[in-house]
Amino acid sequence: MRLxxxxxxxxxxxxxxxxxxARRVARADTEIQMATATIGVAYIETRFEALLGAYAAATIASERVGQYDALMVAAFGDPGLLELREVLDVPVVGMTEAALMTAAQLGQRxxxxxxSRRITAWYRECIERYGVLGRxxxxxxxxxxxxxxxTVQDDYAARLVELCHEAVQQDGTDVLILAGAPLAGLARSVAHRLPVPVVDGVSSALAQAEVLTRLRPIRATKGSFAKPPLKPHSGLSGTSLLHLVDGDIRTQQG
Amino acid sequence: MRLxxxxxxxxxxxxxxxxxxARRVARADTEIQMATATIGVAYIETRFEALLGAYAAATIASERVGQYDALMVAAFGDPGLLELREVLDVPVVGMTEAALMTAAQLGQRxxxxxxSRRITAWYRECIERYGVLGRxxxxxxxxxxxxxxxTVQDDYAARLVELCHEAVQQDGTDVLILAGAPLAGLARSVAHRLPVPVVDGVSSALAQAEVLTRLRPIRATKGSFAKPPLKPHSGLSGTSLLHLVDGDIRTQQG
Amino acid sequence: MRLxxxxxxxxxxxxxxxxxxARRVARADTEIQMATATIGVAYIETRFEALLGAYAAATIASERVGQYDALMVAAFGDPGLLELREVLDVPVVGMTEAALMTAAQLGQRxxxxxxSRRITAWYRECIERYGVLGRxxxxxxxxxxxxxxxTVQDDYAARLVELCHEAVQQDGTDVLILAGAPLAGLARSVAHRLPVPVVDGVSSALAQAEVLTRLRPIRATKGSFAKPPLKPHSGLSGTSLLHLVDGDIRTQQG
Amino acid sequence: MRLxxxxxxxxxxxxxxxxxxARRVARADTEIQMATATIGVAYIETRFEALLGAYAAATIASERVGQYDALMVAAFGDPGLLELREVLDVPVVGMTEAALMTAAQLGQRxxxxxxSRRITAWYRECIERYGVLGRxxxxxxxxxxxxxxxTVQDDYAARLVELCHEAVQQDGTDVLILAGAPLAGLARSVAHRLPVPVVDGVSSALAQAEVLTRLRPIRATKGSFAKPPLKPHSGLSGTSLLHLVDGDIRTQQG
Amino acid sequence: MRLxxxxxxxxxxxxxxxxxxARRVARADTEIQMATATIGVAYIETRFEALLGAYAAATIASERVGQYDALMVAAFGDPGLLELREVLDVPVVGMTEAALMTAAQLGQRxxxxxxSRRITAWYRECIERYGVLGRxxxxxxxxxxxxxxxTVQDDYAARLVELCHEAVQQDGTDVLILAGAPLAGLARSVAHRLPVPVVDGVSSALAQAEVLTRLRPIRATKGSFAKPPLKPHSGLSGTSLLHLVDGDIRTQQG
Amino acid sequence: MRLxxxxxxxxxxxxxxxxxxARRVARADTEIQMATATIGVAYIETRFEALLGAYAAATIASERVGQYDALMVAAFGDPGLLELREVLDVPVVGMTEAALMTAAQLGQRxxxxxxSRRITAWYRECIERYGVLGRxxxxxxxxxxxxxxxTVQDDYAARLVELCHEAVQQDGTDVLILAGAPLAGLARSVAHRLPVPVVDGVSSALAQAEVLTRLRPIRATKGSFAKPPLKPHSGLSGTSLLHLVDGDIRTQQG
Incomplete structure (x- = not known):
């Protein structure tokens, strides 16, 4: 699989x-390609920043159509995830969604x-969008x-572990997610200091991408993840996004 | 008010x-400016198309910063609404949100x-995002x-009225929303043929924009609609979006 | 509009x-009439007191049928609001409902x-009745x-502002409502000391009444806000409530 | 017990x-007194009619304070139930609440x-108020x-039984409630023709009143069912409702 | 009634x-039989322990089929309650369910x-299963x-009363449940020290069992509490559970 | 991994x-062991049958403690899943949970x-238990x-495919689950005839077991999936379940 x-x-x-x-977790037969947005901000904390990130992710995804077998949106909050799932022919996974679905199999709450404080509202809405706020x-x-x-995870490791303990002690947490791409890999290094399982977004998303690729689900042709109906468009020619919108091109790529 | x-x-x-x-409903002291996206599709039915629409709306909003006292996102599903509410200094209204909040004062369900069928999933998620799915x-x-x-509203007027009657008779509807910018104004012309009040997205949003402007709420400096914290960015210089992201520029505009 | x-x-x-x-916010063409209950208590904090208030509001509304174009129930918790919406021919607004629907367009939470402490249970149930407890x-x-x-708002202004700050800091509030008719107008005077927008029930309800009047929604003839089916009644003759219940009289008023 | x-x-x-x-179900030591509203309508189908009924029930309850050990509000939808529970010193039961809590112990859904069709919106809101809409x-x-x-239950017995079968066959019903005081006793006579247990509001409420009386719960002095705080009132002297509002009188009754 | x-x-x-x-509350005509599990643990705090308890309860219930008119599962969390309700011909009540349904008629929250701390997750899931988490x-x-x-209720009486006060003061509690069979009877002895009504699981379940027996609901033959469809089984012959599974035997017992 | x-x-x-x-999907390094209950029924459709199944699964799991690295409960409805997750030291997956979490990454609804009809109530409650009823x-x-x-999947293949189409056409389904162990493998053979992705419980659970094993989450020592606190027990000696309950034995196995 090319991810x-x-x-x-x-x-x-x-x-x-x-x-x-990602490389620590990937199977031998998983080939990883990385891409970084060239437009946007240093890290996404808000809805508006997520819109910029979603657009950037869509641009990159469209530029490389045909070069990958699965795509991971690698920011917590999953900017562009459901949107890309409509238009791409391959499985699309997100750090938040994958972490939640993995964690849900390790504990109830x-x-x-x-x-950051600011980032929490966006996360909450994301969890609500996935219908698992009750968890x-x-x-x-x-x-x-x-x-x-x-360097967040190095700068604040002790405080982050403390927050994990508070979550267990005071909130009734059964399983933890260390959220945000900047914390990628931290779960691995602090797990032994925690009283409940802890899930990392990147490794969850990588593993789930491998699952979805292996199960080879067919592409939806009906329902809300079928490709959008073809219709007049404008301002996209010359851009890679055209690949995701235009029928003639879609057929050639498909 | 310049809207x-x-x-x-x-x-x-x-x-x-x-x-x-909009002009039929606006107060004499409301000055209306129109803008149409130059990038995107003919009408938004899906999450991906809404992403294109949100980006287009943000671009237009940023190009004209300082020229309006309130902004209306004029597509059902409100692409970019909450996102723009974070970064603009003026009230931002959306057709779906305004129609729901207006309708909620006329009936319970x-x-x-x-x-179209395809558009319904996106609407449903939008209603869920506003926390009123129970209504x-x-x-x-x-x-x-x-x-x-x-020309949808002319082409299918009879069928649309029929659907309204079915909604009342079979779904327990107390109040109707004719959804989608292509149906703008239809509520006015068919109301007399319907058994319950019917709400139009454009006129609701216009009226709510006037309300919000009149009540002069202060701009949030905390909470999840304060401006995003300043941080490094890239790829935005030369674009109007920079106005919404960069602190120095924000100060000049603010 | 006669309100x-x-x-x-x-x-x-x-x-x-x-x-x-109300007068501070009203448009020039809005003519305001005030009425005060002659039966009931000094301020409503509980379900039973709200029942007394709802009955008093219905009595006043029925006495003046034909003399107003819209009616505002001016107590937080909206005693009698949905009940009157069934029987009156004009838009009916409530302070809580209007404040919630207005606030919902300024922030998510x-x-x-x-x-008072006692009043909070009643408010919570009211918010639940409107289906927006998730907000x-x-x-x-x-x-x-x-x-x-x-004199509550004068006696406790400092403490009320403090509570507002706590709501933002500790509860994740995006937008505030200062609840209760005794606080009418306070939002206006303390807004500059608060970090998020603040909504007042009276001004929200007034503005929403103007919106509903302007949009001229038709009166429901089906659904749960159509007039109650005519049926035998008793004990109402000689009372103004008869206007709201009896078909012959309704026709004359209608 | 005097009920x-x-x-x-x-x-x-x-x-x-x-x-x-009620007499068919009552224990030998339960003494039943009946009262009928003198103000209101023939049967309650809507929110406004329920307001009239709640007021009438409160008036009767206050007139006879001290003469009963428990009170049953005998209309489906329970007009005035929670309101009276605040001010009376004895257990108060309602047909809907009691039927739901009894039925919940016989099946999940x-x-x-x-x-009537019109009555269903009011019932639904009542069930929502009790927090069991999910059931x-x-x-x-x-x-x-x-x-x-x-005479409804005689006039439409066959159709009512048919509706019961549809509820089981098409809605996934585990247990039925025949709703509305006009159907009192019907459950008893049609049970043998139904495929699931069926609950009657009157007999449920009677039995639950006996339960609550026997368990002798103390009267709340805190929380939202403590008596409303004393406060200035008006227009109640000379009416029996004064007993429920005024502190001096309350003490004498208490 | 033989319970x-x-x-x-x-x-x-x-x-x-x-x-x-139970004996303190039971009517004169209620004949009580007690049974204690011989397999399992000293008290149930977790899902796994509840599975052991449910199996033990089913075994006892099957051994004595025909000897009782109603059955009470006497552990909070109601292990095996819904399961036994499917297969027994008589009403089955549980301490948690009965306490919740009784308490719901005394207060809203x-x-x-x-x-113990550990037991709370299991209780919460139980309340969620009954669809009343909102209460x-x-x-x-x-x-x-x-x-x-x-001896828990003697050892910790003071602390338990303190927790009750905290629940009222800080959580907005209208009515209390002292949960767990080890606290059976405590409600009776501490009620006078509490500011809201308090409900005991055992007495609630006993009273509700009497209600269900008196109302004589028919046994479901459809829906999800009809007996499970007959089908091949194994490993049960020689065990009493066979009575609950096998059609021939069921007929003889029925 | 030994599964x-x-x-x-x-x-x-x-x-x-x-x-x-399972063998069709398993990685080369996954070693599969099968076990079949010796006590219980031919297929589980109800809560009571699930209790028998859960007990049987717990018995098998306890007999083989130490012989496997992950355990799959292979019946839809996941009898015993959360219960075993408390007491086993290895990841435990279930067909329903795994199918839901996998499907959730392929579509929203x-x-x-x-x-069978009877089985649907049990499934619905299972989905509710996982907090994803909204999906x-x-x-x-x-x-x-x-x-x-x-032979169900052979006997009724055409009808099952028809039901899939109805689910997409009439219910707004984005992704399908063919539920029940008797349908294991059917998704694979009918996928090409369906308009949306379809998920199989067995292959989902197998893949998720591999994910959980690979991510090596630590064992909870706090929260509701820590091992149950040690306490007196009875009737278990001589049975394998003792391994899951008794501290001394647990230590030896651990």
Whole structure:
């Protein structure tokens, strides 16, 4: 399987963290390609930033159509995930969705630890969009300005572990998710200090991408994930997004 | 009040329908400006198309920052609504949100009539995002290919009225929304043939924009609609979106 | 538009606060009439008191049938709102409903600040009745005996502002409602000290009444807000409520 | 136990049906008193009619304070139930609440059969108020004008049984409620023709009143069912409702 | 009525507590039989322990088929309740279900006080299974190792009362449940020290069993509580469970 | 990885179907062991049958403790899944849970096709237990007596495909689950005839077991999936279940 991992943020340091974790987990026959957004912000905390990230992810996905067998949107909150699932012919996975579905098989109530206060509203809405808000034990978060997203997990390791313990002790958490691409790989290194299983978004998404690829689900031709009906469009010619919208081109790619 | 109405679709015929309805309802002191997306599709039915529409709406909104006192996203499903509410200094309204909040004051269970089967999943998720799924009586829809979005309401008037009656008779609907910018103004012309109040997205959004402007709510500086924290960005210079992301520029605009 | 504002409590001091706020917001062409309940209690905190208030509001509404184009139930918790919406021929708005629908267009999670602990259960049930409990961030409240409802906002201004800050800081509130007719107008005077938009029940209801009047929705003849089916009645002749129940009289009024 | 059964409708024929069923079920030591509203309508189908019924029930309850050990509100939809539970010193039961809580112990999904289409919205909101909407399999109903509420169960027995079968066959109903005081006693006579247990509102409420009386729960002095805080009132002197509102009188009754 | 009360735990000391409370409440014509599990653990706190308890309860219920007119599962969390309701010909009640349905008629928001932290997750899932999670104000609990379940209520009476007060003061509780068979009877002795009504699982279940027996609901022959369809089975011959599974035997018992 | 697949039903024909599908999907390094219940019924359709199945599964799981690295409960409805997850040291997966979590990554609204009407209530409660009822588009089912569970998918292939199409056309299904171990492998053979992706319980559970094993989550020592606190027990010595309950033995196995 050729897996394209798209970091919808511009931070290449975070891309490195993602790649490192992904390679640790990937099967021998999984070939990983990385891509980093060239348009957008250093890390996504809000709905508007997620819109920028979703657009960037769609652009990258469309540029490389035909070059990958599955795609991972590698930012927590999954910008563009459901949108791309409509138009791509291959499985599309997201860090949040994959982490939630994996965690749900390890415990009933899921606790989330995040890197900022501001980011929590966006996460909450994302979990609600997936219809599993009833499984959420709570979201705990760091509460200060972050210097550099790619060093967050080193800078605040002790505090993050503390938040995990609070989530278990006070929120009734059965299983934890360390949320956000900047925390990629942290679950692995702190697991032994925690009292419940802990799930990482990148490794969950990688493993779930392998599952979906192996099960070879057919592409929807009906329902809300069939390709959008063809219709007049404008302003897309010359852009790669045209591949995802235009029927003639879609047929050639398909 | 200067109200910018953004049609996030490329169909100028639909822009005309929107404008006509908006002008019928607007107060004398409301000055309407229209804008039509130059990038995207003829009408939005899916999540991916909504992403294109949201991006187009954000681009237009950023190009004209400072020229309007309120902004209306004029497509049902409200592409980019919550996202823009984070970054703009003025009230932002959406056709779906405004129609739902208006309808909710006319009856308990809200029925929606839409222009295609495919569009219903996106609407349903939008209603869920606003937390009012429990108020939804049902969504009924036309079920064939549409030739031209700007003539839908003429082409299918009889069938649309029939769907309204079914919604009341079979779904327990107290109040109806005729959904989609292509149906702008239809509520006005068919109301007398219906057994319950019917709400139009454009006129609701216009009236709610006037309400929000009049009540002069302060701009959030905390919570999830405060402006996103400033952070490194890339690929935006030279684009109008920079106004919405960059602190220095924001200050000048603010 | 002739708007009848009914205070379902007996406190004329609160009626004055309501009127002052309403007049500040009303359009030039909105003619305001005030009415105060002659039966009932000084301020409504409980379900039983709300029943007394609803009955008083219905009595006033029936006495003046034909003299107003819209009616506002001016107590938080909206006693009698849905009931009157069934029987009156004109739009009926409530402070809570209007505040919630307005606030919902300014932020996702709504925080409420109230004047007593006891009142919070009734508010919560009211919000649940409107199907928007999922939007509620929390309810915070004063916690002592109130001397006089008409001076609450002066007596406790500092504490009320403090509660607002706590709602934002601890509950994840995006937008605030200062709840209760005794707080009418307070939002206006404290807004500049708050970090998120704040909504007032009276001004919201007034503005929404203007919206509903302008949009001229037809009267329901089916669904659960059509007039109740005619049926034998008793004990109402000689009372104004007869106008709302009896078919012959209804026809003359209609 | 002295049980006061209040029919909040004016139909004495229905009062007779209620009494007959209640006497069939009552323990030897349960002394039944009947009361019929003198103000209101023949049968309650809507929110407004329920307001009239609630007020009538409160008036009767206050007139006889001290003469009963428990009170049953004997109309489906329970007009005034929660309101009276705040102010009376004795257990208060309702037909809908008691039927739901009894039925819930006989099956997971509860189906309701009702006497008119219009009545279903009010029932649904009542079930929602009790927080058990998730247990509702569906509401099926007669769909024509009713001549006389006190003969409905005879006039439409066959159709009502048919509706019960449809509820089981098509809605996944485990247990049925025959809803509405006019159907009091019908469950008993048709049970043998039905494939699932069927619950009657009157006999459920009578039995639950006996339970609550026997368990002798203490009266709440805190929480939302403590008596409303004393406060200025008006227009109640000379009326029996004063007993429920005024502290001095309350103490004497207490 | 012959009522079989099954303690699905092995603790005979707790059986004694249950019996004492049951006898205090039972009508003269209710004949009580007690049974204690011989397989299982001292008290059930978890899902796995509940599985052991459910199996033990089913075994006892099957051994005595024909000897009782109603059955009570006498452990909080109701192990085996819905399962036995499918196969037995008589009403089956549970402590949690009965306590919830009784409490729901005394207040809107129900607070629970439990004997250990670990037990709370199982209770919460049980309440969710009954579809009344929306009525739950909160669960408060002792937080230390318990020496002997049959002396818990004596050992920790003061702390349990304190937890009750916290539930009212901090969670908005209207009515309390003292949860767990080890607390059987405590409600009776501490009620006078509490500010809201308090419900006991054993007495509630006993009273509800009497109600269900008196109302004589028919046995379901359709829906999800009809007897399971007959089908091949294995490993049950020689065990009493065969009575519940095998059609020939069922007929003889029925 | 050594994966123990437990069929909690006694039908060895179904065990064969499960094994065949599992082997088709398993990685080379996954070693599969099969086990079939010796106590219970031919296929589980009800809560009571699920209790028998759960007990049988627990017995098998305890007999082979130490011989497997992951365990699959191979009946739809997942009898004993959460219970075993508390007491085993290895990942435990279930067909329903795994199918739901896999399907959730392929579409928003999940449709289920089942082998009998009776089975649907149990499935619905299972989906509710996992907190994803909001994702359920509907459950459609065969509606006749089944001769042999191991030939259902051959006997009714055409009808099952028809039900799939109805689920997409009428319920708004985005992704399908063919539910029940008797349908193991059917998804693979009919996928090309369906308009949306279709998920199989066995292959989903196998793939998810591989994911959970690979991610090596730590064992919970707190929260509701930590091992149950040690306590007195009885009647288990000499049975394998003792391994799951007794501390001394647990340590030796651990």
């Amino acid at each position: 394209l991992i798209v970091n919808p943020n511009i931070s290449s340091g975070v891309t490195d963290l993602i790649e490192a974790e 899921i606790g989330i630890v995040a890197i 959420l034990a709570g979201i705990r978060h760091l509460d200060g300005p972050l210097r550099d997203p790619s | 910018l109405i953004v049609n996030p679709n490329i169909s100028s015929g639909v822009t005309d329908l929107i404008e006509a309805e 809200i029925g929606i009539v839409a222009i 939804l009586a049902g969504i009924r829809h036309l079920d064939g290919p549409l030739r031209d979005p700007s | 009848l504002i009914v205070n379902p409590n007996i406190s004329s001091g609160v009626t004055d606060l309501i009127e002052a706020e 709504i925080g409420i600040v109230a004047i 509620l961030a929390g309810i915070r409240h004063l916690d002592g005996p109130l001397r006089d409802p008409s | 006061l059964i209040v029919n909040p409708n004016i139909s004495s024929g229905v009062t007779d049906l209620i009494e007959a069923e 509860i189906g309701i059969v009702a006497i 509702l399999a569906g509401i099926r109903h007669l769909d024509g004008p009713l001549r006389d509420p006190s | 079989l009360i099954v303690n699905p735990n092995i603790s005979s000391g707790v059986t004694d507590l249950i019996e004492a409370e 129900i607070g629970i006080v439990a004997i 739950l104000a909160g669960i408060r609990h002792l937080d230390g190792p318990l020496r002997d379940p049959s | 123990l697949i437990v069929n909690p039903n006694i039908s060895s024909g179904v065990t064969d179907l499960i094994e065949a599908e 999940i449709g289920i096709v089942a082998i 359920l588009a509907g459950i459609r089912h065969l509606d006749g007596p089944l001769r042999d569970p191991s």
